[in-house]
Amino acid sequence: NAGVTQTPKFRILKIGQSMTLQCTQDMNHNYMYWYRQDPGMGLKLIYYSVGAGITDKGEVPNGYNVSRSTTEDFPLRLELAAPSQTSVYFCASSYLGTNEQYFGPGTRLTVT
């Protein structure tokens, strides 16, 4: 199993641009999550999904959108990028909400 994969690994965006961060898992997990981690800080939940077609907001959803059309994929969309969105983004998945979360390698995003 590849586990949780994310693309791209690095990206530089200009203010106002848009992009989609890709996340795929091959473990048939129900739950998937998007977190952002600012330098020296903890993990803040952006959005999560408990299954295909079901998503919900986390702690910091403003400026982001998600979709979950399949069990495997959970893309994160940034519209009108802002410098405040400069961060490392981690995707994660778990079988249930009371199981280990498996994290992807992260995407380092810089907005200038």
Added chain:
Amino acid sequence: GENVEQHPSTLSVQEGDSAVIKCTYSDSASNYFPWYKQELGKRPQLIIDIRSNVGEKKDQRIAVTLNKTAKHFSLHITETQPEDSAVYFCAASRAAGGYQKVTFGTGTKLQVIP
């Protein structure tokens, strides 16, 4: 919503000493408490977890204790080694709207001095 507080934010110990990290949570409905280790530039990885029906769990040099009455749980690392240096996150998971929702603490940066 759930609030998870973690202390200390930084911790330095001599190699061979023990390290203790403490977390408190606010929602008594929380029923799953994992701990993650994140090495510099790497992804977080689970090191140990505990469920609400258990008071203590141990895995080699790592142990976690849970006090449901006081709503706090702790990570204990004994005989620390330089490779234990990392950021450690606690988390609490609870049922919310029919689903489980996970809230992370703010992290503890552990430095083990050789």
